[in-house]
Amino acid sequence: MRFTINQKTYEADVDVRTSLLDLCREHLGLTGSKKGCDHGQCGACTMLVNGRRINACLSLAVMHQDDEIVTIEGLGTVEDLHPMQAAFVSHDGYQCGYCTPGQICSAVGMLDEVKKGWASHVTGDLDQVSLTDAEISERMSGNICRCAAYPNIVDAIREVAGQWGEQAIKPAPRSAAEQPAQEKVSA
Amino acid sequence: MSIIGKLFGSDDTNALVMDEPRPTSFLDGAQDVIGKPINRVEGPLKVAGRAPYAAEYPAERLVYGVLVRATFGRGKLTKVDDTAARALPGVIDVITDYDTFIRSPGQGGATDAPPQGVQDVQYFGEPIAVVVGETFEAARDGAAAVRLEYEEADANFVFAAHKDQGKEPKKDQIPGHSKQGNFEKAFNDAPVQLDVTYTTPSQNSTAMEPHASIAEWRDGTLILHGAYQMVASDQQQLAKALGVSADKVRIIARYVGGGFGSKLGIAPESVAAAVAAKKLGRPVKIVLARQQVYEATVRRSNTEQRIRLGTDANGKIDALSHNSLIANTPYEQYWEPVGVGTHFIYGGENREVNHDLIPMNLTAAGSMRAPGEAVGMMGLECAMDELAEKLGLDPIELRRRNEPAQEPEKQIPFSSRQMIPALEQGAQLFGWSQRKKAGTDRRGEWLYGMGVAAAVRSNQLQKSAAKVTLTTDGRAIVDTDMTDIGTGTYTILAQITAETLGLPLDKVVVHLGDGKAPASSGSGGSWGAGSSGSSVYLACEGIRERLAKSMGVSVEEMTLKDGRAIAQNRAVPVTELIEENLSVTGQIEPGKQEKKFHQASYGAHFCAVKVNAVTGEVRVERMLGVFSAGRILNEKTARSQCLGGMTFGIGAALTEELIHDERSGKVVNRDMAEYHVPVNADVPQLEVHFLSERDIHANPIHAKGIGELGISGAGAAVANAIYNATGVRVRDFPITCDKIIEQLPFDA
Numbered sequence: 001m002r003f004t005i006n007q008k009t010y011e012a013d014v015d016v017r018t019s020l021l022d023l024c025r026e027h028l029g030l031t032g033s034k035k036g037c038d039h040g041q042c043g044a045c046t047m048l049v050n051g052r053r054i055n056a057c058l059s060l061a062v063m064h065q066d067d068e069i070v071t072i073e074g075l076g077t078v079e080d081l082h083p084m085q086a087a088f089v090s091h092d093g094y095q096c097g098y099c100t101p102g103q104i105c106s107a108v109g110m111l112d113e114v115k116k117g118w119a120s121h122v123t124g125d126l127d128q129v130s131l132t133d134a135e136i137s138e139r140m141s142g143n144i145c146r147c148a149a150y151p152n153i154v155d156a157i158r159e160v161a162g163q164w165g166e167q168a169i170k171p172a173p174r175s176a177a178e179q180p181a182q183e184k185v186s187a
Numbered sequence: 188m189s190i191i192g193k194l195f196g197s198d199d200t201n202a203l204v205m206d207e208p209r210p211t212s213f214l215d216g217a218q219d220v221i222g223k224p225i226n227r228v229e230g231p232l233k234v235a236g237r238a239p240y241a242a243e244y245p246a247e248r249l250v251y252g253v254l255v256r257a258t259f260g261r262g263k264l265t266k267v268d269d270t271a272a273r274a275l276p277g278v279i280d281v282i283t284d285y286d287t288f289i290r291s292p293g294q295g296g297a298t299d300a301p302p303q304g305v306q307d308v309q310y311f312g313e314p315i316a317v318v319v320g321e322t323f324e325a326a327r328d329g330a331a332a333v334r335l336e337y338e339e340a341d342a343n344f345v346f347a348a349h350k351d352q353g354k355e356p357k358k359d360q361i362p363g364h365s366k367q368g369n370f371e372k373a374f375n376d377a378p379v380q381l382d383v384t385y386t387t388p389s390q391n392s393t394a395m396e397p398h399a400s401i402a403e404w405r406d407g408t409l410i411l412h413g414a415y416q417m418v419a420s421d422q423q424q425l426a427k428a429l430g431v432s433a434d435k436v437r438i439i440a441r442y443v444g445g446g447f448g449s450k451l452g453i454a455p456e457s458v459a460a461a462v463a464a465k466k467l468g469r470p471v472k473i474v475l476a477r478q479q480v481y482e483a484t485v486r487r488s489n490t491e492q493r494i495r496l497g498t499d500a501n502g503k504i505d506a507l508s509h510n511s512l513i514a515n516t517p518y519e520q521y522w523e524p525v526g527v528g529t530h531f532i533y534g535g536e537n538r539e540v541n542h543d544l545i546p547m548n549l550t551a552a553g554s555m556r557a558p559g560e561a562v563g564m565m566g567l568e569c570a571m572d573e574l575a576e577k578l579g580l581d582p583i584e585l586r587r588r589n590e591p592a593q594e595p596e597k598q599i600p601f602s603s604r605q606m607i608p609a610l611e612q613g614a615q616l617f618g619w620s621q622r623k624k625a626g627t628d629r630r631g632e633w634l635y636g637m638g639v640a641a642a643v644r645s646n647q648l649q650k651s652a653a654k655v656t657l658t659t660d661g662r663a664i665v666d667t668d669m670t671d672i673g674t675g676t677y678t679i680l681a682q683i684t685a686e687t688l689g690l691p692l693d694k695v696v697v698h699l700g701d702g703k704a705p706a707s708s709g710s711g712g713s714w715g716a717g718s719s720g721s722s723v724y725l726a727c728e729g730i731r732e733r734l735a736k737s738m739g740v741s742v743e744e745m746t747l748k749d750g751r752a753i754a755q756n757r758a759v760p761v762t763e764l765i766e767e768n769l770s771v772t773g774q775i776e777p778g779k780q781e782k783k784f785h786q787a788s789y790g791a792h793f794c795a796v797k798v799n800a801v802t803g804e805v806r807v808e809r810m811l812g813v814f815s816a817g818r819i820l821n822e823k824t825a826r827s828q829c830l831g832g833m834t835f836g837i838g839a840a841l842t843e844e845l846i847h848d849e850r851s852g853k854v855v856n857r858d859m860a861e862y863h864v865p866v867n868a869d870v871p872q873l874e875v876h877f878l879s880e881r882d883i884h885a886n887p888i889h890a891k892g893i894g895e896l897g898i899s900g901a902g903a904a905v906a907n908a909i910y911n912a913t914g915v916r917v918r919d920f921p922i923t924c925d926k927i928i929e930q931l932p933f934d935a
Contacts, residue, residue: 017324026251026323031243032236034444036395037477041859044395072236081231089230092827096673097233098395098444104234122868133872141866144859146395146445147673148834149827150870 001065005030006074014061020054021045023061024071032072032101036144043143046102046109047071053109055142072101075108083163084108087156095147103143107157110139114161131161199771201729203721205648206778209887213687213728214818217748221686224823228697229442229677238442241414242399246470249401250279251323252463253330254456254479260311260852261342261548267316268334275332277325282463283316290314291551292398292484293424293452294521295711296417300427301452302518302551308337309516310548311853312482314455319463319471342548344852346489346514353512353543356522360559360645361530361540363522367596368537370495373506377497381574385494385566387920389845390487392555393864394672396444397480402460403470408435409461415440416450417709418668418702424453429461440700443710446672447835448554449484451711481857485553486845488513488523492566502578504535504589509567510542517546519553527559528643528899529567531785532606534591549847550854554711556835557895560644561902565839565920568640568903572910576625582639582907583610583619594785602784602884605815606641609791609878613813614639616876617793626914633797635808636912640903642790642814646882646891648777649708651718655684655726656770657734661750661762663688663727665697669707669719673831674894675824679716680723682821683888687727688761689747705772713788713892716820718775721886725773728887733771737764775886784884788891790814792833792904798912800931803924805909807837811874812901817882817891825893829875832897838865839898840905841921 003010005024012027019038024030024047033056036044040058047056048070076082084104087093094100114135119126122138129135136154145153214221232238257264269281285306290313293301305315318333320326343349355363374380394414401412409429415421418438426433443450456473464471475483490511497506511525526540555561575582590607593600614620619637628635653667663684671677681695698704708718735742740754751758780786795809812829819825842863846855856862875897881889902920910916915930 015322015324017328018322022323025243029245030236031239034240034396035242035474036397037859039477039858039860041477042395072234076235078231078235078237081234085231085234088234089226092227092823094227094230094233094673095675095824095827095831096395096443096445097229097238098240100233101236134868137867137870141868144395144864144866146393146447146831146864147827148831148865148870150834150865150867151830151872152827153867154872 021056044102091156093156202774204778252473253326254314255316262339266336272329272332278329295451298423373537374497392447392449394445398454399474402464419706487555488552494570507535515552524559525563533589560899565902572907606789609813634912638907640900642900646786651708651722652705653722679820721775729771788816794904796908803927815878829897836901840902
């Protein structure tokens with residue numbers, strides 16, 4: 001099978017039982033994405049698939065041969081960090097570093113969701129989504145950090161959102177097509 | 188060989204036994220990097236996903252192992268039926284080695300083999316075999332296909348039913364039982380008495396990285412990439428378990444995804460991987476499933492703590508008793524030292540601190556962040572809050588009245604102690620004066636309250652060594668088997684080296700976690716920074732001496748800055764003072780100072796909560812900590828350590844509870860959806876402040892432990908805030924909604 005990960009094409013002979021996470025970690029040498037629970041509970045495996053954040057441990061590799069997959073390795077490199085990666089360093093948004101790639105991918109995906117105007121559990125006005133600390137904390141609560149860098153993670157994300165400018169986090173007009181199914185129901 | 192080499196040998200040792208105070212330190216140097224909030228030096232690797240953790244090393248012909256667990260809580264395994272497993276495609280072998288496999292992890296610092304003999308099953312989930320497959324998927328399905336036959340035996344799964352079976356455990360860090368004066372008489376005579384019992388549940392460290400090993404034998408030597416906090420003693424545990432000499436085992440743990448005590452000793456997958464790798468002649472990787480982490484690593488024991496405080500009318504304590512029941516599996520010696528902080532936090536002539544250990548057929552108990560203080564201070568500091576309420580005193584004033592002038596049991600001075608200043612500064616920063624009478628601040632359906640608690644954590648120095656090499660191109664390379672489990676070790680060791688040798692930080696390279704390097708204290712007990720930091724410092728001190736000699740000046744008159752040695756109006760690049768790489772090994776050992784002075788770090792927690800009067804839901808709104816722990820080596824990473832500790836406190840107060848099924852001994856909530864650690868939305872912006880301090884009795888870098896100080900008392904501050912909000916006192920942790928609601932007025 002053929003996979004597109006970080007804009008690079010990989011060929012792999014994959015067991016139907018292999019998760020997207022294990023494909024990357026055990027077959028392709030992309031160990032940046034972490035396995036913390038293998039049950040979609042901790043978020044350490046978060047990747048961006050077609051621009052959306054998912055728990056890669058809950059998704060089978062064979063479902064993704066036509067997808068655009070981005071892992072932490074594709075966001076930036078040690079020499080050329082993505083702004084979110086750089087902000088996690090400067091705000092100490094980590095300690096042991098094991099949940100960090102998932103946190104960073106999740107944060108990047110999350111800001112895009114806010115940009116699209118998707119609401120969260122703590123959103124007061126569904127037509128006016130804004131990026132408060134409460135919104136960041138709520139939307140990042142699928143990514144557990146046992147070292148508990150949470151306050152610093154919020155600081156890092158707030159800084160990056162600010163760098164991207166008001167426009168970056170100001171919600172676009174809501175269109176039904178952009179809303180995920182579960183959001184349509186609640187809205 | 189250079190002149191220096193001829194004088195001192197090319198590899199020399201600078202050793203120090205901490206018998207005398209060390210008032211001066213080269214850390215107060217000219218480079219000015221120590222203490223600064225410098226970004227983690229390994230940060231870019233971590234955020235880019237390029238820092239390799241235990242399970243992430245490539246190996247030729249690698250195969251995968253999955254552990255098979257006992258599906259009964261006590262008894263004898265009679266057969267492992269692997270027929271179905273072996274028939275699955277991709278399964279290579281099903282390996283049992285009852286005598287060699289370990290039942291549960293080694294305890295922190297132990298140098299013997301962990302308990303072996305897994306055929307005699309002592310708890311549900313005990314690993315008893317390993318299925319090895321060409322792929323992870325094959326091994327996993329193989330493990331699920333193994334059938335066990337066994338004879339069950341009588342077991343103790345119910346703590347409440349065996350409370351009369353507690354026995355005094357062997358002296359460890361503190362004695363199991365200790366007495367001073369006549370507690371019973373003093374308590375009975377005291378005009379004000381408090382007698383309360385607090386319970387805390389079993390807990391699990393839940394480090395994000397599951398325990399993992401890749402084992403490979405090369406020419407008779409085992410190379411094991413593992414997730415460990417203490418490499419040197421873990422190598423000994425592993426060698427003993429395998430029956431090989433210690434020099435035939437090399438553990439490598441360069442990056443560790445959190446430990447919190449759970450990775451102090453070797454875990455069951457390590458021995459299984461080593462046995463399988465030897466049998467198959469191929470490298471074997473075993474990563475514990477998250478469920479296995481909860482079942483078969485270590486838990487923090489549940490505790491039942493009876494606390495009795497007797498005071499005079501002014502609140503001065505005359506009688507103090509803290510008696511705890513704790514548990515462990517029958518074969519384990521380790522016990523949770525619940526009262527470790529109680530020994531020295533408050534004065535009082537008549538005192539007893541007792542622990543009784545109950546044998547239980549449950550997951551082994553071991554160290555979890557701040558063994559003792561984490562749960563003991565939660566009980567004691569809640570009891571102090573109750574006492575203050577009873578006396579009509581402000582809780583801070585009560586603590587002020589019971590502040591001892593010296594260590595109250597050993598009658599020795601404190602090396603430094605700033606508990607009251609921490610409480611006072613915290614009170615001011617937090618707005619403590621705004622606190623209202625319990626249960627009186629209601630706005631809408633929310634009840635608001637504030638709580639306070641003190642923090643103490645004993646400071647320990649451990650033997651530790653490190654080699655520092657000054658290279659001819661002007662870099663310094665640090666080699667030690669010390670680990671960085673998220674604590675910031677890479678960064679603080681680089682800062683210590685840069686400061687002491689006067690080098691820019693980017694000229695320092697730190698290599699950690701390799702068992703071939705000089706043996707360190709390892710990461711545990713908050714001693715890592717003080718111990719391994721001192722060893723690095725001493726190595727650098729040795730290099731300074733040699734540079735001064737080479738320059739023909741005294742060490743005292745020489746300043747090192749930006750790669751140059753400056754003295755007697757001369758400035759010489761240090762590279763000109765050496766002809767070849769210069770290595771010195773630094774070694775620190777504890778000495779008389781810890782007997783002459785009681786050493787601990789101190790702090791204070793303040794917490795504001797709101798509690799929903801209808802649902803009992805608790806939201807932590809603000810939390811602030813003030814801490815004193817000697818010299819702060821890096822303000823940024825030290826603050827992060829405190830954030831982590833405080834958050835562990837929030838979890839302990841509100842959500843964390845590892846539950847065993849009383850019928851089978853099985854862990855009921857063995858995953859991260861059921862064992863609730865705090866998530867981002869549970870934790871507000873926390874505030875951390877440090878008090879300036881140097882502890883010259885602790886070690887030559889004047890720093891004390893901080894990783895566990897932040898959890899000490901943190902949960903009590905949350906609980907006390909809940910009481911202040913609601914007037915409801917819950918003495919059974921965690922304080923979940925149901926326990927609050929049942930005591931709230933019906934018309935709330």
